[in-house]
Amino acid sequence: MKYGSIKKDDLNTWITHLKKKAKLYAPKKKENQFVFRPVKDINDISLKYIPTILPPKKYYFPQKEKLFKFGVNPFKTSKAISEFEEFILFGVHTCDIAGIQCMDVVFRESPEDPNYLNRKDKMIIIGIECLEYCDKYANCTSMGTHVPRGGYDLMMVDLGDNFILHVNSEKGEKLVSGLGYIKEADEKEMSQLERVREAKKKVFKEEFISSLQKVHEAFGNNFASGVWKDVGRRCVACGNCTAVCPTCYCFDVMDDMELSLASGTRYRVWNSCQMDDFAKVAGGEDFRKGRDSRQRHRYYRKFKYPVDKFNRYFCVGCGRCTRTCMADINLVETVNSILSAKDIE
Amino acid sequence: MKTSPYKPMKGRIIEAEMLTDKEKFFRIELEGKINLAHDPGQFVMVSIFGYGEAPISVCSSPTDKGYFDLTVRNVGVFTDKLHKLNKGDMVGIRGPFGKGFPVDNMFGYDLVVVGGGIGIVPLRSLIRYIMHNRNDFGNVQILLGCKTPKEMLFKEEAKEWMKRAEIKFNCTVDKADPEWKGNVGLITTLIPGVDINPSKTYAVVVGPPIMYKFVIVKLLEKNIPDHQIVVSLERRMRCGLGKCGHCQIEGVYVCQSGPVFNYNQLRDFKGECHEKAI
Ligand SMILES: Cc1cc2nc3c(=O)[nH]c(=O)nc-3n(C[C@H](O)[C@H](O)[C@H](O)COP(=O)(O)OP(=O)(O)OC[C@H]3O[C@@H](n4cnc5c(N)ncnc54)[C@H](O)[C@@H]3O)c2cc1C
Ligand code: SF4
Ligand code: SF4
Ligand code: FES
Numbered sequence: 001m002k003y004g005s006i007k008k009d010d011l012n013t014w015i016t017h018l019k020k021k022a023k024l025y026a027p028k029k030k031e032n033q034f035v036f037r038p039v040k041d042i043n044d045i046s047l048k049y050i051p052t053i054l055p056p057k058k059y060y061f062p063q064k065e066k067l068f069k070f071g072v073n074p075f076k077t078s079k080a081i082s083e084f085e086e087f088i089l090f091g092v093h094t095c096d097i098a099g100i101q102c103m104d105v106v107f108r109e110s111p112e113d114p115n116y117l118n119r120k121d122k123m124i125i126i127g128i129e130c131l132e133y134c135d136k137y138a139n140c141t142s143m144g145t146h147v148p149r150g151g152y153d154l155m156m157v158d159l160g161d162n163f164i165l166h167v168n169s170e171k172g173e174k175l176v177s178g179l180g181y182i183k184e185a186d187e188k189e190m191s192q193l194e195r196v197r198e199a200k201k202k203v204f205k206e207e208f209i210s211s212l213q214k215v216h217e218a219f220g221n222n223f224a225s226g227v228w229k230d231v232g233r234r235c236v237a238c239g240n241c242t243a244v245c246p247t248c249y250c251f252d253v254m255d256d257m258e259l260s261l262a263s264g265t266r267y268r269v270w271n272s273c274q275m276d277d278f279a280k281v282a283g284g285e286d287f288r289k290g291r292d293s294r295q296r297h298r299y300y301r302k303f304k305y306p307v308d309k310f311n312r313y314f315c316v317g318c319g320r321c322t323r324t325c326m327a328d329i330n331l332v333e334t335v336n337s338i339l340s341a342k343d344i345e
Numbered sequence: 346m347k348t349s350p351y352k353p354m355k356g357r358i359i360e361a362e363m364l365t366d367k368e369k370f371f372r373i374e375l376e377g378k379i380n381l382a383h384d385p386g387q388f389v390m391v392s393i394f395g396y397g398e399a400p401i402s403v404c405s406s407p408t409d410k411g412y413f414d415l416t417v418r419n420v421g422v423f424t425d426k427l428h429k430l431n432k433g434d435m436v437g438i439r440g441p442f443g444k445g446f447p448v449d450n451m452f453g454y455d456l457v458v459v460g461g462g463i464g465i466v467p468l469r470s471l472i473r474y475i476m477h478n479r480n481d482f483g484n485v486q487i488l489l490g491c492k493t494p495k496e497m498l499f500k501e502e503a504k505e506w507m508k509r510a511e512i513k514f515n516c517t518v519d520k521a522d523p524e525w526k527g528n529v530g531l532i533t534t535l536i537p538g539v540d541i542n543p544s545k546t547y548a549v550v551v552g553p554p555i556m557y558k559f560v561i562v563k564l565l566e567k568n569i570p571d572h573q574i575v576v577s578l579e580r581r582m583r584c585g586l587g588k589c590g591h592c593q594i595e596g597v598y599v600c601q602s603g604p605v606f607n608y609n610q611l612r613d614f615k616g617e618c619h620e621k622a623i
Binding site: 254255261268 | 348349350351352353355394395396397398418420421424435437553554579580581583584586587588589590591593594595596615616
């Protein structure tokens with residue numbers, strides 16, 4: 001099956017089926033915001049939601065992740081590779097899927113990171129395409145992540161009475177085949193999908209004042225721009241922007257000792273380039289001292305360095321950093337300022 | 346099943362000795378006496394369980410078989426704990442990591458080795474390599490700078506180095522003591538005196554950030570080509586694998602693409618790199 005179709009009335013039956021197949025995580029309302037949570041009651045699932053507070057990152061790159069256990073005396077280390085159970089991320093927006101694709105690129109690059117890859121192997125992604133803007137903070141259109149571009153097992157698109165399901169992998173195929181209520185999509189549905197995508201073009205407009213190609217160029221020419229000074233002056237270095245970003249993956253490594261002091265566990269924990277000791281070394285030297293240079297570094301890690309290295313932007317336009325920023329630093333505004341700045345170098 | 350690059354090997358300390366008030370030397374044997382198989386200039390991540398990990402340069406040559414050496418300055422929580430370890434104690438070792446000195450490219454060239462302070466530690470891996478392959482290299486001049494004579498590392502060994510053919514050794518201190526007979530002044534004062542054929546010379550510089558700035562200018566004045574000026578940089582490091590982000594200079598992970606760079610590469614960095622000469 002390449003495209004399946006499921007009636008909205010059958011959706012709950014299907015989700016119940018999925019829940020039996022593997023651990024299921026989905027978006028759920030929490031006060032005025034949304035979060036990914038393990039699904040207990042399938043009626044709690046929100047399929048119309050603005051980006052969750054945290055991206056589903058916590059499931060494939062946990063905030064605190066065990067690397068291995070160690071013994072001090074006798075000196076030993078435990079098996080370092082954990083095995084995981086299959087799990088399904090249900091109802092993931094295309095921007096967050098693009099975020100997972102960014103992580104893939106990083107953790108697959110040699111030397112591979114088996115901690116991430118083992119989880120990723122067990123992960124099944126069922127996406128849902130947004131047909132309206134989440135809110136004013138997103139910049140998914142400029143990033144080209146408002147439409148599906150692979151990286152998922154199944155993609156759901158709302159056609160009114162039913163969902164069309166794009167089957168994009170073997171894992172996805174397994175979740176739709178042999179079920180009476182999921183049929184191969186017919187021609188009528190396929191042309192409906194085309195119409196939905198056409199209509200979408202009128203809703204989603206580029207948020208940046210120039211094309212992505214120009215963004216990359218402008219960053220190449222504006223390392224010394226006054227824009228960084230301005231952004232740095234406002235930033236309070238709380239690190240929220242990096243914690244909520246689906247493409248931020250920096251971490252620290254730390255040991256937790258057990259009370260006996262004879263053994264413990266080594267973890268990696270999320271860390272942020274916005275913290276002031278992030279690049280400090282023993283001689284007292286700090287290679288990214290000011291908040292301006294740290295903010296610049298964050299933006300360059302989205303719009304310049306990974307483009308040079310992986311041919312891929314590491315911003316997926318989810319808008320979380322702007323939504324969460326205590327200092328009202330707005331990503332679209334910052335990028336547009338760089339785009340309209342006079343070339344310096 | 347994949348092996349984890351985060352899991353250290355077992356290393357036993359087989360020698361430990363204080364070299365100065367602040368620096369301690371360790372000789373380490375890996376389980377099964379396997380060779381670390383590093384290149385001069387590479388580093389390892391040393392673990393003390395419960396205290397974490399730190400990047401430390403290997404200061405022996407790959408031609409020293411069956412063990413490898415580290416020299417550690419006590420500057421903080423981890424290094425202080427490391428200083429408390431002695432012969433027989435165990436540490437975790439990951440690595441070797443990074444790109445070392447380009448010894449293959451240096452084949453047949455004259456060398457000017459410039460070390461400032463603890464910078465001599467990674468340079469010792471190169472110097473020992475040269476000693477063990479002496480015929481592969483031309484003239485070798487070693488310039489060392491330290492604050493005071495009592496901070497000088499590997500004093501006895503340096504005497505051995507000097508006995509070898511075509512090795513000139515020059516040392517300077519910022520502040521002399523009564524016994525000091527050598528040069529007094531910054532390391533840059535030694536460079537005008539070196540006699541070189543620039544196109545046939547590699548200069549290798551390791552020291553504190555401030556030193557690079559001035560030393561590189563002097564080396565450029567000597568007409569050594571950019572790509573024959575080699576430096577090793579220090580950055581904060583947590584993984585050694587190009588993932589954790591701490592060691593990044595612009596788009597480059599020092600733990601993977603460095604710590605050794607040539608001036609050609611260094612010159613292209615726009616900021617975040619205090620070693621910039623111009
Ligand atoms: C490639 C490389 C090779 C090195 N080789 C040697 C060597 O041969 N001998 C040697 O003595 N030292 C070497 N260092 C420096 C050594 O890694 C640091 O001195 C050590 O990590 C400090 O740890 P600490 O816990 O004792 O200090 P801390 O208690 O953590 O802090 C002391 C200071 O060190 C800084 N710091 C913390 N972690 C690091 C880190 N991972 N890297 C740098 N600075 C840090 C802190 O910001 C603080 O300013 C090397 C560093 C690099 C990057
Ligand atoms: S930089 Fe901001 S908008 Fe871009 S992916 Fe990260 S959190 Fe989302
Ligand atoms: S969320 Fe805003 S204030 Fe906080 S570190 Fe990021 S840019 Fe600075
Ligand atoms: S030490 Fe982690 S990226 Fe270099």
